[in-house]
Amino acid sequence: MSSLQQRKILLGVTGGIAAYKAAEFLRLMQKAGAEVRVVMTPSAREFVQPLTFQALSGHRVYTDIFDGAADSAMDHIELARWCDLLVVAPASADFIGKLRAGYADNLLLTLCLASKQPVAVAPAMNQQMYANPATADNIAGLQRNGVFVWGPDAGEQACGDVGPGRMLEPEHLLRQVVELFAPGSLSGRRLLLTAGPTREPIDPVRYISNRSSGKMGYAIAEAAQRAGAEVCLVSGPVALPPPAGVQLVAVESASEMYDAVMTRAAAQDIFIACAAVSDYRVRDAAEHKIKKNAESLTLELVRNRDILAAASALADRPFCVGFAAETRDVEEYARDKLERKQLDMIAANRVGNGSGFEADVNQLDVLWADGGARIEQASKAEVARRLIDLVAERYTRALSTTEDSNER
Ligand code: PMT
Numbered sequence: 001m002s003s004l005q006q007r008k009i010l011l012g013v014t015g016g017i018a019a020y021k022a023a024e025f026l027r028l029m030q031k032a033g034a035e036v037r038v039v040m041t042p043s044a045r046e047f048v049q050p051l052t053f054q055a056l057s058g059h060r061v062y063t064d065i066f067d068g069a070a071d072s073a074m075d076h077i078e079l080a081r082w083c084d085l086l087v088v089a090p091a092s093a094d095f096i097g098k099l100r101a102g103y104a105d106n107l108l109l110t111l112c113l114a115s116k117q118p119v120a121v122a123p124a125m126n127q128q129m130y131a132n133p134a135t136a137d138n139i140a141g142l143q144r145n146g147v148f149v150w151g152p153d154a155g156e157q158a159c160g161d162v163g164p165g166r167m168l169e170p171e172h173l174l175r176q177v178v179e180l181f182a183p184g185s186l187s188g189r190r191l192l193l194t195a196g197p198t199r200e201p202i203d204p205v206r207y208i209s210n211r212s213s214g215k216m217g218y219a220i221a222e223a224a225q226r227a228g229a230e231v232c233l234v235s236g237p238v239a240l241p242p243p244a245g246v247q248l249v250a251v252e253s254a255s256e257m258y259d260a261v262m263t264r265a266a267a268q269d270i271f272i273a274c275a276a277v278s279d280y281r282v283r284d285a286a287e288h289k290i291k292k293n294a295e296s297l298t299l300e301l302v303r304n305r306d307i308l309a310a311a312s313a314l315a316d317r318p319f320c321v322g323f324a325a326e327t328r329d330v331e332e333y334a335r336d337k338l339e340r341k342q343l344d345m346i347a348a349n350r351v352g353n354g355s356g357f358e359a360d361v362n363q364l365d366v367l368w369a370d371g372g373a374r375i376e377q378a379s380k381a382e383v384a385r386r387l388i389d390l391v392a393e394r395y396t397r398a399l400s401t402t403e404d405s406n407e408r
Helices: 019-031 050-057 067-071 076-082 093-101 107-114 127-131 133-144 170-181 215-226 254-262 307-312 330-340 380-407
Strands: 008-013 035-040 085-091 119-123 153-156 162-166 190-195 200-203 206-208 230-235 247-250 270-273 280-282 301-303 319-326 345-350 361-368 371-379
Touching (some): 008 076, 008 107, 019 035, 019 085, 019 170, 035 050, 035 076, 035 107, 085 093, 085 170, 093 119, 093 133, 127 133, 127 162, 206 280, 215 230, 215 380, 230 254, 254 307, 270 380, 307 319, 319 330, 330 345, 330 361, 345 380, 361 380, 371 380
Parallel strands (some): 008 085, 085 119, 190 270, 230 247, 270 319
Antiparallel strands (some): 280 301, 345 361, 361 371
């Protein structure tokens, strides 16, 4: 693979047991054609000798904020200008916190602050440190600032714990770098997406909702944006930051989601409905908090309009992709929705076995009129990436079929 030909990559290494894997990551990037230079933090040097990276990269390793200018042409600002991408792997919790806060007390942090190029971090830390709200907050803050966060993976850790916090494997990191530079399969396309749950008010303080966390939809938004699409994400209430570069339209109820989609759908190339929209709403939501005087309470529910079916019925309709979460007879129910709502594709979730609502993993049977493909269980980020590949392929095919029949 020479997909990184002519790319200049600055690899930052921070202190952590995963630092030894950075050597393999460096080698893979070089094999793919990139020129790589390495910057190490002081604590990274406790884990791996700079000489290792010097031998592999063929260049001196930058470690000290004050030694660059003395050395030669490359002071730290020049290094920041030199690269096309600055990727920090592994990125420790300490480094992530400092980067988020804008510290510049070592060379790598200074370079991140001074760089106009994309910055990516591959978190690696103990699972408890990763689960700490301060870390979650720092990672969300970095994402809001446009920093790419790759990983972490879950699994067995060097300390013996099991859980999320492992650095992504070097092959996986390489794929992320290649994707970042690849001309996207959805380049120049406009993509509208719904995600998360909706909330249907009962009174001013209570509502009907469901377990959708938004993780699947937000992962699709990120994958589509990486594939070059201009993404507009219409989202119900979730606790996730929108991916960098994605336009967020925040809504609460199904009716608000309907309006947000229908005012935009005709101008889009692709519409993906990943939201778990409440099928019903309370007919007359109370104006004031309902008092618990009565022994029983009856709520009358009325059907919500189907957003996906309405977008699909537009004269100037986008390419429409639906979702279906099913616990049984997955293909049968999904095919029924595909036909009834006149969709181009449907992604059927096999809910259960740890997949689907709220989970970090998912598996999909993606169906279209005369075929289908399975996406095996993987992280939602990986599932989203594969789904976007399929959407791009089917969309391009549909487009060329339409152009052919217009020419005839
Ligand atoms: O958010 P996560 O926790 O990550 O979970 C992801 C998910 C399980 C919610 C997601 O992957 C998923 O499957 N979403 C669809 C849930 C569902 O079962 O939808 P449905 O069968 O009620 O609706 C079918 C399709 O019509 C969906 O594309 C839905 O967005 C759409 N729909 C439904 C009702 C309605 N009023 N308007 C709609 O657009």
